[in-house]
Amino acid sequence: MSVQQQKQGVPLWAQILIWLSITGLLVLVGLGLIRAQRPMVSVGSLAPDFSLTLFDGYTLDGASSLKLSDLRGKVVVINFWASWCKPCEQEAATLEAAWRLYQPAGEVVFLGIAWTDTEPKSKAFLKRFGITYPNGPDLGTRISQLYNRNLGVPETYFIGRDGTIKHIQIGPFASVSQIQALIDRLLAE
Amino acid sequence: MKRHFFLIGALIAVFAFFWPAGASAQGSTPSDDDVNRIARELYCPVCENTPLDVCPTQACAEWREQIRLMLAEGKTDAEIKQYFVDYYGARVLAEPPRQGFNWLAYLVPPVLIALGAFVLVRALRDWVKPGVTEAGTGESEPPADSAESDEYIQRLAEELQKRR
Numbered sequence: 001m002s003v004q005q006q007k008q009g010v011p012l013w014a015q016i017l018i019w020l021s022i023t024g025l026l027v028l029v030g031l032g033l034i035r036a037q038r039p040m041v042s043v044g045s046l047a048p049d050f051s052l053t054l055f056d057g058y059t060l061d062g063a064s065s066l067k068l069s070d071l072r073g074k075v076v077v078i079n080f081w082a083s084w085c086k087p088c089e090q091e092a093a094t095l096e097a098a099w100r101l102y103q104p105a106g107e108v109v110f111l112g113i114a115w116t117d118t119e120p121k122s123k124a125f126l127k128r129f130g131i132t133y134p135n136g137p138d139l140g141t142r143i144s145q146l147y148n149r150n151l152g153v154p155e156t157y158f159i160g161r162d163g164t165i166k167h168i169q170i171g172p173f174a175s176v177s178q179i180q181a182l183i184d185r186l187l188a189e
Numbered sequence: 190m191k192r193h194f195f196l197i198g199a200l201i202a203v204f205a206f207f208w209p210a211g212a213s214a215q216g217s218t219p220s221d222d223d224v225n226r227i228a229r230e231l232y233c234p235v236c237e238n239t240p241l242d243v244c245p246t247q248a249c250a251e252w253r254e255q256i257r258l259m260l261a262e263g264k265t266d267a268e269i270k271q272y273f274v275d276y277y278g279a280r281v282l283a284e285p286p287r288q289g290f291n292w293l294a295y296l297v298p299p300v301l302i303a304l305g306a307f308v309l310v311r312a313l314r315d316w317v318k319p320g321v322t323e324a325g326t327g328e329s330e331p332p333a334d335s336a337e338s339d340e341y342i343q344r345l346a347e348e349l350q351k352r353r
Contacts, residue, residue: 014311018304025297084247116234116248116277118255140278141234 041147043168047076047159048146052111054136055123060109066134069163075108075186076159077179080144082117083125085153091172092129098179099133108183113138115153160186219260227256227266230283231273240283 041048049069060066068076079095081088095110102108112135114122119137126135138144147157156169166186173179228242235248242253252273259269273281285291 014304014308018308021301021304025301028293082248084251118251119276120255120258121251137276139276140274141280142278145278 041157041165041168043165045165046163047078047157047165050143050146052113052134052136052143053139054134055114055119055126058134058136060134065136066111068159071109072163073161074106075161075183076157077108077110077183078113078147078157078159079110080113080115080138080147080153080155081125082115082153083121084117087172088125088154089129091154092125092131094173094176094179096129096131096133097176098173098183101176101180102183103133107187110134112136113143115144116141158182158186160189217261219257223260224253224256227260227269228253230270231281232283234277234280 047068049067051065051067053065054060058064068078077095077098081092095112099110102110110133112126112131112133114125114135114137117125117137122135122137125131147155154169154172156173157165158167158169160166167182169182225242229240231241231252232239233241233244233246233249233252236244236246239249241249256269259272264272270282279286285294287295
């Protein structure tokens, strides 16, 4: 008669608990990965609403803070930038020149959002390039997280009068005419 | 008298040692070590997974400069970290704040370790004290400490003893 060891397994309740824990953990990791990789905004989607507190000295219609949804009916150009970003330096003057073209009519609003920048450096950058359109810090990186901006700076979002995203520009603008072409198309809609 | 001189001398030495540091704490530029003490507990969102104290990017260099500036203003470590949380969000902290969903980061690992230890202990215990089964039949076996088994083991031990 041969003899072999009998393996006394882990109790059923412990097995269930272990599997539930592993499954729960995998679900959490999976959800996190899906969330991290899914683009939260795309062309055609409604631009997520946010509030922006402007840097000292900047106002929009006399207010030092604004809400994106209050700008419905206007074309909005949202530019994410940082003082440490060299391509942002390249396009700073171009954006300012474009803003000066559209500012008098009041149909287009430019918004600059400083991303993961320090306040003194942001202010120095704005002063250096003579930026006059409303600018503010992305406090708590809340705005950039809404727009799933993890690719870098600069990035610019063009929002139509209906509040939907019409164009996303990754990287700097080459010329004022490039910006003009995009805005004029949106104004004509 | 000599003892008094010694005490006074010691006091002067202590003051001389601490006075310059105390006087310059407000005005002097904080050292890299001071900055890095705080920086190593922060992460810049631009270069995730790299602590601020060793991150080579320009963005992180500016953050460190901001820390230096705030230290020079006399801000405490806690105040500086709170500033960064307010400005860039809690994600910049190396250690997530103990609230809400973040509790999972603190609770899951110890629970899993405890669970793993429990399973390991159980498995080892069963391994050390195995049961006995009859192969093939699938029927239950007499327990290992039965008379028959004991007799068999005893005979085996005796045989082994004789051969030595």
